[in-house]
Amino acid sequence: MDLGLSNEERSFRDRVRRVIEERIAPRFPEWREKDTTPRELFEIFGSEMMLGFGREGDAIVPVPWLQNIHLYRELSKLSGGLGIATFVQANLGNEAFYLFGSKEQKKEYLGPGIEGKRLFAFANTEPSAGSDASAIKLTAEEKGDHYLVNGMKAYITSADLADDIIFTAVTGPTSEKQHRRVSMFITPGDTEGLTRTRLKKYGWKGSHLCTLNFEDVIVPKENLLGQKGRGFYQTMELFNNGRIGVSSLAFGAALGAFEHAYGHAVKRKAFGRTLFEHESKTYEFSENIARLQAGWLLIQKAAYEADSGRDFKHYASLAKLFNTEEGMKITLWGVITMGARGVIVQNPISDYPHDSIVSLIGEGAPEVQKKVIAQNLDSILGAL
Numbered sequence: 001m002d003l004g005l006s007n008e009e010r011s012f013r014d015r016v017r018r019v020i021e022e023r024i025a026p027r028f029p030e031w032r033e034k035d036t037t038p039r040e041l042f043e044i045f046g047s048e049m050m051l052g053f054g055r056e057g058d059a060i061v062p063v064p065w066l067q068n069i070h071l072y073r074e075l076s077k078l079s080g081g082l083g084i085a086t087f088v089q090a091n092l093g094n095e096a097f098y099l100f101g102s103k104e105q106k107k108e109y110l111g112p113g114i115e116g117k118r119l120f121a122f123a124n125t126e127p128s129a130g131s132d133a134s135a136i137k138l139t140a141e142e143k144g145d146h147y148l149v150n151g152m153k154a155y156i157t158s159a160d161l162a163d164d165i166i167f168t169a170v171t172g173p174t175s176e177k178q179h180r181r182v183s184m185f186i187t188p189g190d191t192e193g194l195t196r197t198r199l200k201k202y203g204w205k206g207s208h209l210c211t212l213n214f215e216d217v218i219v220p221k222e223n224l225l226g227q228k229g230r231g232f233y234q235t236m237e238l239f240n241n242g243r244i245g246v247s248s249l250a251f252g253a254a255l256g257a258f259e260h261a262y263g264h265a266v267k268r269k270a271f272g273r274t275l276f277e278h279e280s281k282t283y284e285f286s287e288n289i290a291r292l293q294a295g296w297l298l299i300q301k302a303a304y305e306a307d308s309g310r311d312f313k314h315y316a317s318l319a320k321l322f323n324t325e326e327g328m329k330i331t332l333w334g335v336i337t338m339g340a341r342g343v344i345v346q347n348p349i350s351d352y353p354h355d356s357i358v359s360l361i362g363e364g365a366p367e368v369q370k371k372v373i374a375q376n377l378d379s380i381l382g383a384l
């Protein structure tokens with residue numbers, strides 16, 4: 001493994017930086033003020049083939065994770081909200097169609113999805129089932145040529161913006177094992193009987209978080225995504241990939257906070273010298289850059305294992321656990337280093353600690369990551 005950047009990774013990272021600087025950052029203050037995710041964001045990344053997939057001739061091919069991590073890291077430095085919205089479109093929505101879609105579904109959804117012209121949300125969580133992702137209760141009852149869907153989903157990103165919602169539902173009898181009772185479906189966002197309500201939240205500002213209420217929603221049988229009874233396993237496959245993405249978002253917030261704090265500390269004077277010249281502060285920078293370096297290596301390791309086609313879920317969990325927990329400390333420290341300016345809402349650094357908290361919870365809380373790591377200790381140890 002070469003720990004430096006390959007030419008492709010460097011060129012992707014530079015292109016990401018250019019797109020953000022030239023096409024996103026100038027519009028961002030207006031979007032931030034409105035606390036929304038504009039469709040334009042997806043059209044911009046879609047036109048650059050940065051929504052998780054590119055094209056090689058007629059074929060749609062995934063962007064390697066060693067490149068994707070740069071997109072989420074750079075975007076999250078500007079805005080975690082735009083970062084998570086992009087991630088949901090690219091690596092939950094598009095990815096679900098890429099991995100599980102039929103030929104017809106790929107044509108209908110994936111093609112426009114990677115161009116940012118058709119927007120998706122992914123809904124598994126419910127009021128009574130989050131970390132315990134297989135414990136969902138929303139039901140899809142088979143009725144001839146369709147399913148009748150009833151129940152609730154909660155805390156779903158972009159659900160009120162999405163043209164189509166990918167969701168999981170119980171299709172098997174209660175006698176069946178919990179993990180095998182779940183299937184995955186697609187429904188248009190504006191379908192009859194579906195109510196979408198945006199929640200007020202803090203963190204990942206600009207992204208929309210919603211509840212979904214299904215009341216006798218009719219879903220045609222051809223809208224089953226993947227195999228009947230495999231919905232839980234398909235969700236876990238998406239979440240394993242997703243943990244690399246959310247680690248990169250958490251890392252981006254921490255790096256952004258560090259850079260802001262550093263820029264400030266070398267200029268701001270207190271007690272006759274710059275903050276950075278106070279030894280105790282200097283050492284905090286050393287400690288935090290060590291955390292950042294370690295965190296980035298863990299993300300690269302998970303991305304490398306994923307791109308190599310090996311079992312990477314434990315590395316994704318290591319990266320998520322470390323980067324979200326350490327990220328919380330670094331973002332908070334960054335704000336404190338800025339003093340009062342750090343808590344002024346106009347100052348984007350004030351968003352970072354909030355972004356850290358939500359990235360700790362989304363795509364699996366720390367305890368869930370520890371569970372995955374503990375189940376794979378021998379494998380991690382054996383490879384050291």
Ligand SMILES: Cc1cc2nc3c(=O)[nH]c(=O)nc-3n(C[C@H](O)[C@H](O)[C@H](O)COP(=O)(O)OP(=O)(O)OC[C@H]3O[C@@H](n4cnc5c(N)ncnc54)[C@H](O)[C@@H]3O)c2cc1C
Nearest residue numbers: 122123124125130131155156157358361362363364365367
């Ligand atoms: C901003 C945001 C965006 C989200 N977007 C989406 C989305 O697009 N789609 C989607 O489906 N979901 C989404 N989620 C939901 C997210 O996946 C869940 O919030 C997460 O899985 C945790 O579930 P929960 O909130 O029900 O918490 P719970 O499962 O109730 O857990 C609460 C806490 O209990 C502890 N805990 C949980 N399990 C264990 C255990 N085994 N041992 C010890 N302690 C434990 C953890 O500290 C955890 O934080 C989003 C959440 C947020 C905050």
